[in-house]
Amino acid sequence: MRAIAFILTTLFLVSQAEAKSARCFTTDDGYYPCNFRTEDSSGSFTISAANKPTFTLWIESRGVASAIADFGTGRYVTLPGMYYRSKQDGACWVNSSTNTQICAW
Numbered sequence: 001m002r003a004i005a006f007i008l009t010t011l012f013l014v015s016q017a018e019a020k021s022a023r024c025f026t027t028d029d030g031y032y033p034c035n036f037r038t039e040d041s042s043g044s045f046t047i048s049a050a051n052k053p054t055f056t057l058w059i060e061s062r063g064v065a066s067a068i069a070d071f072g073t074g075r076y077v078t079l080p081g082m083y084y085r086s087k088q089d090g091a092c093w094v095n096s097s098t099n100t101q102i103c104a105w
Contacts (some may be wrong), residue, residue: 018037019035019036019037020035021036022034022036022104024036024104024105025092025102026053026100026102026103027099027100027101029053032049032052034047034052034104035047035049040059043059044057044058044059045057047104053069053070053072054069054070055067055068055069055102056068056069057083057093057102060082063084063085064082064084064085065082065083066078066082066083067083067093080097081098082097083095084096089103091105
């Protein structure tokens with residue numbers, strides 16, 4: 001039982017260590033403080049903040065990503081179009097269909 005508790009505690013601390021404070025921007029919400037979490041080794045990430053949608057960008061190939069969002073329902077919705085890394089600011093991703101941006105610094 002102690003081994004299970006140790007493993008669960010370790011996993012919790014590791015997952016907490018992965019989330020970092022950041023500054024985010026989305027076209028709909030403007031600039032705001034957020035939590036940034038890397039999802040995989042290819043650079044996919046999730047940004048979240050209180051009273052803001054949670055966005056996850058999944059890297060499909062170099063400079064190209066798809067995105068999902070949770071608008072407070074606890075259920076993720078696939079966003080239309082693809083996101084491309086901005087040439088002006090590498091922390092920003094621009095949607096080719098809607099011209100919206102998701103950025104995290």
